[in-house]
Amino acid sequence: MEVGGVVANIVNLDRVSKGYGAAGQLLTDVSLGLDDADRIGVVGLNGAGKSTLLRMLTKQEEPDDGRVTHRRDLRVLWLPQSLTLDAEATVRDVVLGTAWLAQSMGAEHEWAGDAGVRAILDGLGMPHLGLDQPVGPMSGGERRRVALAALLVREADLLILDEPTNHLDVGGVDWLARHLVTRKGALAVVTHDRWFLDAVCTTTWEVADQTVRAYEGGFAAWILARAERQRVAAATEARRQNLLRKEIAWLRRGPPARTSKPKFRIDAANALIDDVPPPRDTMSLQRMATARLGKQVYDLADVRLHAGPKEILHGTTWQVGPGDRIAILGRNGAGKTTLLRMLAGITRPDGGRFHTGSTVKPAFLSQELAELPGHLRVLEAVEEVARRVQLGDREISAAQLAEVFGFDDRRLWTPVSDLSGGERRRLQMLRLLAGEPNVLLFDEPTNDLDTDTLAALEDLLDSWPGTIIVASHDRYLIERVTESAYGMFGDGRLVHLPGGVDEYLARAAAAGGPAPADLTPATAGADRSGMSAAEVRTARKELGKLERQVARLEQKEAALLEQLATHATDYARVAELDAQLKELRAERERTEEAWLGLAEQLPEG
Known part of the structure; x- marks a missing residue:
């Protein structure tokens, strides 16, 4: 449905249409409104028109048809995806002066004092910056965070942010979410960070099919509502629908890092998920082949590692085993990329013992895209790695594999x-996986991916049989696909974090970072169950581990049943397999009982 405007709106779009030559028509006859208390998350596929919608909301771009109206004297500030700062300007010039606010509308602003600016810069992960430091030598991420700070120190009736979490670490995303929750005025934000959408937004606008549909609630509510709409319409292909059904199953079963309960009746989705398998069971993408992984993956003893003069690891001892699923957490610049490059074999430690298992075949997904062969076409780039790949129980061509990753016939020959x-x-991920690695090393894998592609990536990683080590600021991805976490705090340590992201934020705050806060009202203080917020979080993480253990046991049971059918005439082998099956089923029953007992102790939600 389309959203109708009302008189009280501060911004109205009336029958707006917009298109661009080669890109085609993006929006057609869209009418919607935004009032002074709205907190809107804008989602949709890459290229659907999300940024175009924001530019029209700000009046930076005019529609082809229809009109955009603002309330009189409306103060609007916005952060575009790309921006240019004067290289000679200082942080003070940008944040407190007029060196960058050409993109903002509204004239007069209340200027914050230096203390307020410092608090915002610290929260955004830049405590080292001085107000008189020039922006010219800064990295692109630092310049973008300075520009974001320039908006946050000012008052506005409407704040519009296009990918504000880019270049922020987990702590920075957490701080920004808490800041925006308490900030006065309306907010519209485009982001692929699904945890952030749930933490901040109370309404979701989906840009798709040349229109904009509104849903009450954040990402969790939107994914459920979209599933119901697609089920009722019955207009979505089976593969996409199966992916969506699995996402719903995880939202109900997995680690409940939801910062608000969906304001949407969930029973409408029950029909969709009654027969959905556990999150780590057979996927719609199936299991890609991997090289066999031995008992040892990485063994570090008293390792020292530097990035230039900066010490990253000091006397670190760490073991990584087959099937481990590990998140590496840390501020920007803490050394996460340097650690992954060492594990990938690109660099070597400066001291200590670093041993890689003889069967390890790593694939390193870096943050850079320059490693792709720009002179080749898509299919040629895949065939450069492998012409045929084993996917599940069948061998497929490079063209078929490219289709699995969203490259249809029209895009195969695109440069x-x-x-x-x-x-x-x-394409970068596709080429890595085509090489059939058994260890995945991911450095910010969610950069540039829309929410549907992220769901497809997580769907693939759900049943990945090898080892995964991922450095990411995407809390949703971390809590979805990893089972243990380690923190890097800039002091040469690699610290095990049994409490995951929550423990990382607490430790970072204790070390002088932005103080974490629980954004879930239901878990503030003691819960009605009698459990404290910390106990609830710990119990839910344990519940997630038990769920994954049950899923793995079910996979093993299915494999044993297949072997029993295969060896039905070999009575000795059948007896052996039957004994294994009984033992496995007993273990699964014990695990399920533990899960049920823990689930009954926890509050709903």
């Missing part, structure tokens, strides 16, 4: 240099 950022990221 790599002409692909969008999201498409290049997908």
Whole structure:
């Protein structure tokens, strides 16, 4: 449905249409409104028109048809995806002066004092910046965070942010979410960070099919509502629908890092998920082949590692085993990329013992896209790695594999240099997986990916049989696909974090970072169950581990049943397999009982 405007709106779009030559028509006859208390998350596929919608909301771009109206004297501030700062300007010039606010509308602003600016810069992960430091030598991420700080120190009736979490670490995303929750005024934000959408937004606008549909609630509510709409319409292909059904199953079963309960009746989705398998069972993408992984993956003893003069690891001892699923958490610059490059064999430690298992075949997904062969076409870039790949129980061609990753016949012959950022990221992953690795090393894998592509990536990683080590600021991805976490705090340590992201934020705050806060009202203080917020979080993490253990046991049971059918005439082998099956079923029953007992102790939600 389309959203109708009302008189009280501060911004109205009336029958707006917009298109661009080669890109085609993006929006057609869209009418919607935004009032002074709205907190809107804008989602949709890459290229659907999300940024175009924001530019029209700000009046930076005019529609082809229809009109955009603002309330009189409306103060609007916005952060575009790309911006240019004067290289000679200082942080003070940008944040407190007029060196960058050409993109903002509204004239007069209340200027914050230096203490307020410092608090915002610290929260955004830049405590080292001085107000008189020039922006010219800064990295692109630092310049973008300075520009974001310039908006946050000012008052506005409407704040519009296009990918504000880019270049922020987990702590920075957490701080920004808490800041925006308490900030006065309306908010519209485009982001692929699904945890952030749930933490901040109370309404979701989906940009798709040349229109905009509104849903009450954040990402969790939107994914459920979209599933119901697609089920009722019955207009979505089976593969996409299965992916969506699985996402719903995880939202109800997995680690409940939901910061607000969906304001949407869930029973409408029950029909969709009654027969959905556990999150780590057979996927719609099936299991890609991997090289056999031995008992040892990585063994570090008293390892020292530097990035230039900066010490990353000091006397670190760490073991990584087969099937481990590990998240590496840390501020920007803490050394996460340097650690992954060492594990990938690109660099060597400066001291200590670093041993890689003889069967390890790593694949390193870096943050850079320059490693892609821009002179080749998509299919040629895949065939450069492998012409045929084992996917599940069948062998498929490079063209068929490319289709699994969203490259249809029209895009197979597109030059790599002409692909969008999201498409290049997908191609990068495709080429890595085509090499059939058994260890995945991911450095910010969610950059440039829309929410649907992220769901497809997580769907693939759900049943990945090898080892996964991922450095990411995407809390949703971390809590979805990893089972243990380690923190890097800039002091040479690699610290095990049994409490995951929550423990990382607490430790970072204790070390002088932005103080974490629980954004879930239902878990503030003691719960009605009698459990404290910390006890609830710990119990839910344990519940997630038990769920994954049950899923793995079910997979093993299915494999044993297949072997029993295969060896039905070999009575000795049948007896052996039957004994294994009984033992496995007993273990699964004990695990399920433990899960049920823990689930009954926890509050709903």
